[in-house]
Amino acid sequence: MKNLIISLVFIFSLSACEPMFFPPKNQREKDAKAIFDELWQEFNVFYAPFEEREINWSNLYQQYQAQLNENSNEEALYSVLTAMLAKLDDGHVQLNAPRREVFYANRIYREKIDYNLFNRNLIQSKYLKNQFEESAGTEAIEKSFKGLIDNEIVYIHFAKVADEWQWIAELKAQHPQAKGLVLDLRHNVGGDFTYALAAIAHLNTQKRFVFKSRTKNGPNQNDFTDWYNWYVESKGNGFERPIIVLIDRFTISAGERAVMALKTLPNVKLIGVSTNGAISTMMPRQLSNGWNYSIPTQDVLDAEGNVWEGKGIPPQIVLQNTLTDIEQNKDLVLEKAIAEIQKN
Amino acid sequence: MKRFTFKTLLLGGFCFFCLALGNNFAQDRPNALRLSYGLQHQLRQDQLFSPLVYKGLAIPNLALAYQRFNESSIHQAEIGFSLYNMRNGKEFEYLDWLNLTPKKGLSSSFIDIKLNYTFLKKIFTANDFSIYLGAKSSNEIEAFFYEFGRFSTFGYTGIFSLNPAIQFNYQMPNDDRLFLALDVPVVAWVARSPYAVNDDDFIERQSSHKTLPTLARLMADGKLQTLNQVKNIRLQAAYQRFISERLSLEALYEFNYQYLKQPRPSESIKNNLFLTLSFHF
Numbered sequence: 001m002k003n004l005i006i007s008l009v010f011i012f013s014l015s016a017c018e019p020m021f022f023p024p025k026n027q028r029e030k031d032a033k034a035i036f037d038e039l040w041q042e043f044n045v046f047y048a049p050f051e052e053r054e055i056n057w058s059n060l061y062q063q064y065q066a067q068l069n070e071n072s073n074e075e076a077l078y079s080v081l082t083a084m085l086a087k088l089d090d091g092h093v094q095l096n097a098p099r100r101e102v103f104y105a106n107r108i109y110r111e112k113i114d115y116n117l118f119n120r121n122l123i124q125s126k127y128l129k130n131q132f133e134e135s136a137g138t139e140a141i142e143k144s145f146k147g148l149i150d151n152e153i154v155y156i157h158f159a160k161v162a163d164e165w166q167w168i169a170e171l172k173a174q175h176p177q178a179k180g181l182v183l184d185l186r187h188n189v190g191g192d193f194t195y196a197l198a199a200i201a202h203l204n205t206q207k208r209f210v211f212k213s214r215t216k217n218g219p220n221q222n223d224f225t226d227w228y229n230w231y232v233e234s235k236g237n238g239f240e241r242p243i244i245v246l247i248d249r250f251t252i253s254a255g256e257r258a259v260m261a262l263k264t265l266p267n268v269k270l271i272g273v274s275t276n277g278a279i280s281t282m283m284p285r286q287l288s289n290g291w292n293y294s295i296p297t298q299d300v301l302d303a304e305g306n307v308w309e310g311k312g313i314p315p316q317i318v319l320q321n322t323l324t325d326i327e328q329n330k331d332l333v334l335e336k337a338i339a340e341i342q343k344n
Numbered sequence: 345m346k347r348f349t350f351k352t353l354l355l356g357g358f359c360f361f362c363l364a365l366g367n368n369f370a371q372d373r374p375n376a377l378r379l380s381y382g383l384q385h386q387l388r389q390d391q392l393f394s395p396l397v398y399k400g401l402a403i404p405n406l407a408l409a410y411q412r413f414n415e416s417s418i419h420q421a422e423i424g425f426s427l428y429n430m431r432n433g434k435e436f437e438y439l440d441w442l443n444l445t446p447k448k449g450l451s452s453s454f455i456d457i458k459l460n461y462t463f464l465k466k467i468f469t470a471n472d473f474s475i476y477l478g479a480k481s482s483n484e485i486e487a488f489f490y491e492f493g494r495f496s497t498f499g500y501t502g503i504f505s506l507n508p509a510i511q512f513n514y515q516m517p518n519d520d521r522l523f524l525a526l527d528v529p530v531v532a533w534v535a536r537s538p539y540a541v542n543d544d545d546f547i548e549r550q551s552s553h554k555t556l557p558t559l560a561r562l563m564a565d566g567k568l569q570t571l572n573q574v575k576n577i578r579l580q581a582a583y584q585r586f587i588s589e590r591l592s593l594e595a596l597y598e599f600n601y602q603y604l605k606q607p608r609p610s611e612s613i614k615n616n617l618f619l620t621l622s623f624h625f
Binding site: 046098099101109192194230282285286287292294 | 490
């Protein structure tokens with residue numbers, strides 16, 4: 001009992017260190033105006049693609065800061081912050097406040113525009129005839145799956161960019177006679193693009209420059225690292241038959257980097273609609289009031305020097321399902337991919 | 345096979361313990377194997393990731409050490425591991441983006457791995473009081489798995505330094521010992537997450553997706569820093585009591601203050617209370 005009391009006293013005494021070393025900042029976490037300044041300043045320091053998105057950040061400060069005062073409540077603060085962030089229309093900018101839905105600055109994500117024009121159940125049942133293998137995961141939307149279409153076309157839906165991208169090498173080895181490969185990156189939520197670069201090496205016959213990026217490394221507007229060139233290596237004898245990559249407005253982040261890398265291969269064709277256009281790597285952070293948010297910190301150029309941030313990577317063949325197509329059990333985008341492979 | 349191994353180990357351990365408690369009155373046992381478990385508490389504010397102060401305990405923790413303690417010098421090699429469960433004080437609940445289901449933010453996990461070697465030489469003695477002076481090679485890697493509600497992010501710190509170290513010993517009449525030790529780095533090799541946490545160099549260095557090569561590459565990408573940029577003060581006070589000829593128990597309090605200036609400031613305070621069982625031979 002005595003030891004227990006000593007232990008409790010010890011633990012209690014530890015908490016006494018906090019105000020001594022980390023003094024509270026004048027109730028800052030409760031001051032809406034201070035929180036607004038903090039978020040604005042962090043974006044001012046870290047956000048990279050202001051120019052690409054044609055944003056005058058200082059003007060937004062003037063416009064929105066005036067809407068708050070020291071007495072503004074949490075609701076008012078949330079409303080002003082989200083209104084300001086919405087101006088960025090950036091899929092990588094999110095605000096995660098307690099008891100609220102995750103806020104996406106990007107309108108397409110926020111309003112889930114055309115989200116239901118991709119239907120994984122339809123693909124699995126109709127085109128893969130329920131013969132498919134799924135990756136592990138708790139959320140259905142983050143599960144990738146793979147199978148064969150008509151026993152001659154390899155189909156993979158990558159829901160994210162992660163270690164399941166090794167499926168490309170495995171399926172290529174398992175089906176050497178396949179007529180083509182469909183990489184379905186619609187609704188790809190991103191991840192770590194280095195998995196994609198390693199996997200694409202198995203489709204590639206020579207080392208290729210695929211994109212370059214630079215990252216904020218200081219508080220001034222022009223504080224960036226040097227440009228960093230990214231390459232896809234070559235492993236094995238490549239893949240000479242057609243590769244169709246399917247994309248949509250929910251192909252985002254590392255999913256878009258994968259598209260940038262894939263489109264450098266001569267036998268790749270992109271079908272669908274432009275990707276989201278949130279290509280820069282993002283950094284999660286916290287505000288002093290405990291709210292969470294994310295900031296994109298990079299500029300990215302594709303192999304040809306194009307900027308797709310804020311625009312999205314365009315397809316060569318523009319095509320999108322309608323709700324009627326989905327209701328009629330048709331994925332016309334996938335059917336177009338199959339037709340493109342069959343005509344070779 | 346597994347059960348047999350476990351039973352053998354248990355029996356072996358019991359025999360070892362009986363032997364240790366037995367009447368073996370060897371006078372000179374300068375070597376010791378030390379096993380420590382402790383109550384460890386950390387406060388950390390790392391501006392690279394968050395302005396908030398994170399705090400928590402490390403329930404899974406363990407340290408092993410070999411010590412050679414004789415009249416003129418002390419050698420100690422030590423390896424330790426701690427896993428902290430950290431929070432910023434508020435439970436965070438939010439609604440998922442797609443289907444608006446309520447979700448709870450996870451607590452963050454910080455991992456500490458340390459590998460230290462200390463050599464101290466006796467420079468002063470008076471009656472039962474002695475002072476040792478020397479150096480400590482302090483090598484500490486900290487990995488941070490921050491959970492910010494809907495977001496997760498990884499960070500790291502590596503501090504590798506050769507520290508001037510001093511230890512004050514008091515030999516009590518009943519063979520018990522008291523000691524106080526202090527070490528502070530003058531120059532340190534410091535590796536930390538980059539300014540914007542995920543830059544291209546960082547992404548490239550972890551692209552093998554293998555823990556050890558990634559760790560080696562991240563730690564190699566450090567900078568030599570001096571006292572105005574890195575402070576890592578460690579103070580220890582301990583009371584050691586022999587419970588038999590070969591076994592001793594030690595209560596050790598350790599205070600560690602760490603300050604890192606670049607690329608953004610970070611401060612941490614660790615208060616640890618270890619119980620150490622030593623086998624002397």
